Amino acid sequence: PDSPAYLAGLRSGDEIVAAEINGELLSGLPPDPLLSAVANAVTYVGHRPLRLQVRRGADELWVTLQPRKSDDQETISRVQILSPFPGEPYSGTTVKAIAPGSRAMEVFATGDRVLSIAGQPAGSLHPLALMGRFTEESLEIEVETMSGQRRAFSVPRKDLLLWSLLGDVQWLDVGARIGRLSEDSPLRVAGLEEEDVIAAVGEQRVYSPKEARSELVKSDSAARSMRVLRSGSWITISWTPPDAQADLGVEWSSFAPIACVVPGGAADQAGITSGSRIVEVNGERVVDYEKQFYEEVTESAPGSELEMAWIDPAGVRRHARLTIGAEVHADPGLTIGKRTKTVKVSILESFGVGFQRTVFFGKQVFLTLRSLLRREVSPKNLAGPVGITDILTRAAQLGLVQLVYFMALISVNLGILNLLPFPILDGGHLLFLAIEKIKGSPVNVRVQEWATSIAFFLIISFAIFVTFHDVRRLFFWR
Numbered sequence: 001p002d003s004p005a006y007l008a009g010l011r012s013g014d015e016i017v018a019a020e021i022n023g024e025l026l027s028g029l030p031p032d033p034l035l036s037a038v039a040n041a042v043t044y045v046g047h048r049p050l051r052l053q054v055r056r057g058a059d060e061l062w063v064t065l066q067p068r069k070s071d072d073q074e075t076i077s078r079v080q081i082l083s084p085f086p087g088e089p090y091s092g093t094t095v096k097a098i099a100p101g102s103r104a105m106e107v108f109a110t111g112d113r114v115l116s117i118a119g120q121p122a123g124s125l126h127p128l129a130l131m132g133r134f135t136e137e138s139l140e141i142e143v144e145t146m147s148g149q150r151r152a153f154s155v156p157r158k159d160l161l162l163w164s165l166l167g168d169v170q171w172l173d174v175g176a177r178i179g180r181l182s183e184d185s186p187l188r189v190a191g192l193e194e195e196d197v198i199a200a201v202g203e204q205r206v207y208s209p210k211e212a213r214s215e216l217v218k219s220d221s222a223a224r225s226m227r228v229l230r231s232g233s234w235i236t237i238s239w240t241p242p243d244a245q246a247d248l249g250v251e252w253s254s255f256a257p258i259a260c261v262v263p264g265g266a267a268d269q270a271g272i273t274s275g276s277r278i279v280e281v282n283g284e285r286v287v288d289y290e291k292q293f294y295e296e297v298t299e300s301a302p303g304s305e306l307e308m309a310w311i312d313p314a315g316v317r318r319h320a321r322l323t324i325g326a327e328v329h330a331d332p333g334l335t336i337g338k339r340t341k342t343v344k345v346s347i348l349e350s351f352g353v354g355f356q357r358t359v360f361f362g363k364q365v366f367l368t369l370r371s372l373l374r375r376e377v378s379p380k381n382l383a384g385p386v387g388i389t390d391i392l393t394r395a396a397q398l399g400l401v402q403l404v405y406f407m408a409l410i411s412v413n414l415g416i417l418n419l420l421p422f423p424i425l426d427g428g429h430l431l432f433l434a435i436e437k438i439k440g441s442p443v444n445v446r447v448q449e450w451a452t453s454i455a456f457f458l459i460i461s462f463a464i465f466v467t468f469h470d471v472r473r474l475f476f477w478r
Contacts, residue, residue, distance in 0.1 A: 002333075003332065003333020003334065004065055004066055004067060004068045004332050004333055005065060005332045005333045005334035006333060007066075007068075008063045008064055008065045008066060009061070009063040010052070010054065010063055010065070010334060011056065013056070014054035014055070014056050015054060015055040015056075015339065016034065016035065016038060016052055016053070016054055016336070017034075017053050017054065017055050017060065018034075018052070018053035019034065019037060019038050019041070019050070019051065019052050019053065020050075020051040020052075021037060021038075021041045021050065021128070021131050021132070022041075022128065022131040022132035022133075022263065023131070023132035024130075024131035024132040024161070026131075027053070029162070029165070030166075031338055031339075032166070032338075033162065033165035033166050034165075035336055035338065036127075036165060037127055037131075037165055038050070038052070038336065039336065040127065040128055041128070042332055044082050044128060044260065044262070048067070048262075048263075048264075049064050049065065049066050049067070050064070050065040051063070051064050051065075052064075052065060065332055067332070075302065075326045075327070076298065076326070076327050077297055077298050077299075077300050077301065077302050077324050077325070077326065077327075078265070078266070078297065078298075078324075078325055078326070078327035079265065079266040079267045079297055079306075079322060079324065079325060080261065080262035080264075080265020080266055080267055080268065080325060080327065081258050081260070081261050081262070081265070081267045081272065082126065082128065082258070082259045082260040082261075082262075083255065083256055083257075083258050083259060083289055084126075084256050084259050085254060085256060085289065086172075086173060086176075086177075086208055086209065086252075086253075086254060086256045088256070089167060089170050089171060089172070090124065090125065090126040090127075090164070090171050090259045091171070091172055091173050091256035091257065091259065092125075092171055092172045092173030092174060092256065092257055093113060093114040093115075093122045093123070093124065093125055093171060093173075093174075093257075093275065094111070094112070094113045094114075094171065094172055094173065094174045094175075094207075095108050095109065095110050095111065095112045095113075095114075095169055095170070095171065096110065096170045096171070096172045096207055097110060097169075097170040097377075098110065098168065098169055098170075099166075099167070099168045099169075100364060100367035100368055100370075100371050100377070101363065101364060101367050102163065102166075102168035102169070103159065103163075104159075104163045104168045104169050107141075107153055107155055108143070108169060109145070110205075110374070110375075111145055111146050111205065112143040112144070112145060113143060113144045113145075113146075113174055114141060114142075114143050115142045115143060115144055115150070116141070116142045117134070117139055117140075117141055117160075118134055118136055118139045118140055119140070121273075121275060121312070121313035121314050122275060122313065123257075123273055123274040123275025123276070123313040124257065124258065124259045124260060124274035124275045125160075125164055125169070125171040126164065126171075126259035126260050126274070127161060127164045127165050128259070128260040129259060129260045129261075129274040130160065130161050130164060131161065132263075134157055136157060137156065137157055138154045138155070138156055138157065139154065139155050139156075139157050139160060140152060140153075140154055141153060141154070141155055141160075146199060146200065146205075146227055146234070148234050172207045173197070173207070173256055173257060174197050174199050174229055175197045175198050175199035175200070175205075175206055175207060175212070175229065176197065176198045176206055176207070176208055176209045176211065176212035176252055177195065177196070177197045177252065177253040178192060178193070178194055178195065178196050178197075178198070178250055178251075178252065178253065179194065179250075179251045179252055179253035179254075179255075179285075179287030179288075180194060180250070180251040180285075180287060181193070181194055181249060181250055181251075182249035182250075183249075184249060185248060185249030185250055186242050186246065186248060186249065187216075187248055187249065187250055188249070190226075190237055190238065190239050191237045192226075192228065192237060193230065195230075195231075195279075196228050196229070196230050197228065197229040197230075198212050198216075198226055198227075198228055199227045199228065199229055200226065200227035201215035201216055201224060201226050201227075201239065202215070202224035202225065209252035209254075212252075213248065216239070216241060216248060217241055217242065217243075217246060217248070218241050222240075222241075223238055223239065223240045224238075224239055224240075224241075225237065225238055225239065226238075226239045231315055232315040251287055252287075253287040253288075254287065254288050254289050254290070255277060255278065255286060255287060255288065255289040255292075255293065256277075256289070257274075257275050257276065257277050257313075258272065258273075258274050258275060258276050258277070258278070259274060260274050261273060261274050265325055265327075266322055266323055266324060266325035267322065269322075269323070270308070270320040270321075270322040270323075271318065271320055272308075272310055272320075272322075273312060273313065274313075275312070275313035276310045276311060276312050276313065276318075277310060277311050278293060278308055278309070278310045279309050279310060279311060279317075280307075280308065280309035280310075280319075281293060281296055281306055281307070281308055282296075282306060282307050283307065297324065300324045301324070302324050302325060302326035303323065303324060303326075304323075304324050305321050305322065305323050305324070306321070306322050306324065307319065307320075307321055307322075308320060308321075308322050358412055361409055361412050361413070362412060362416055365412075365413055365416045365417070366416075379465070379466070380469045382466050382469075383466065383470060384463055384466035384467045384470050385463075385467065385470075386467050386470035386471060386474065387466070387470035387473070387474075388410060390470070390474055391406060392406060392407070392410075422455060423448075423451040423452050423454070423455035424452050424455040424456055424459065425455075428451075428452075428455065432448060
C-alpha cells in the first residue's frame, strides 16, 4: 500500500496494455516485448517517471510511476550508462542472426554492420537507445557488409524497434576486440594492433574472444587470412596458426560499446553517446568493464570527478571530465507477470485452426532449411532421436494436451522432410518417377543404387552428428 506503484494508482490485477518510455509510446505490442521494455525501463532508467496504460475491467487509464527513495535505501554512484558484456544480444550494431520468418530478413543479412540511421551514427540498436530517438515514420538505414560494400534502404521506425524488442535480430559487436598485446605476441608479429577488431579468421566469422581464440589456434598449420576492422576501415592480415597451446599474448577487451546512455545522466551531460567505447579513466587504459570501470565508478563518491576518454561511433576520440551522479533504483513495489488466455473453438473450427498451425510450422521447416544453407543457423542446434525423446519427456510432464501437440508438431516436420527430393526418402522416389515420366524410361538402376548408397551414408553420418550434440547438450551442458 505504501509503494510507488500503489501511490501511482496501480492495483493488483491491472493489465498493462501500453507504456511511454523515453518519450516513445509503445502500444499494440504483444505482451512479451511490452513487458520486456517495461522491465528494462524499471531496471535501467528506474530513477525517471514511467507512464503505463492499464486495463482495469472495462476501463483503461494512464498512471505515472514516480520512483521514490525509501529511508533504508542506499544511494549508489553511477554515470547512467548501460554497457552489456561482449556476446550479449545488444552489444553492437552487427547482425549475427535473424529469427527465421521475421520480416527483418527482407532487409538485413547476417554480417551487416549498421553504420547510420536517419543520417546519424547508429551507435546502438538496444531498444532503450532507439526509444524516443527518432520521429520519422520511415528511417533511412545504411549498412556495410564485411566485404566493404555499402547499401541503403528504408525501414519503418516501429518495425526496427519491434525487431529489437522481440529479439528478431541479434545485434553483436563486429568481432573480438584486442585490449592489450604483449611485445612478443604472435598477433603483434602478424601485424595486429591494440584496438583492432578481429571479425573473421579464414571463412569463419567470430563474434567473441572465445570464438576468436578457437579459430586462431586451430591445429592445422595452413596460413589463412584474418578480416580486421581498424579505425573504421577493413584490412586483411595473413595468419599462420601456432601450436594449439601457444600463448597469443593478448588481453581481449571486455568493454562492449555502450548500449544506452540515460537522458540527463552524468554520461549524457559529459557528451558520451550510445555506441561509444570508453578507453581511459583517469589516464589509465580500460579493457575490463567490471574491474577497471564499474568498480572505479561505484567506489567514487557522488559529486566527485573522473577524467574519461572515449571513442564515439564515428571513430573520433573524445575526452571530458565527468561528474559522478547519484542514482537510486527505488523498488516500485509491483510484480509483473503474464496472464494466459484460453481460447475455445468448436470441433469444426478446430480443423481450421489446426490447418493454420500446420501451414505455419511447415513454413518454419523451409525457413530453417534455408537458414542452414545460408549458414545463418548452425546444424549443431538440430535435434535427433535423443533430443526429440527429451523434448517429448518434458512435454509429457506438462500434460497430455502438450504431449499430443508436440507429437503432431514432430509429425509435420517428419512429413515435410520425407517429401524432400532426396534419394532413400519418399521424395527421392517421387523424383525418380518424375524423371521417368519426363524421359519415358526408368532411371538407370546403377544410378539409383549409387544415389541410394550415398544418401544412406549421408543420413547415417548426419544421424551420428546430431546424436552426438544431443548427448552433449543433455549430459554435459546442463
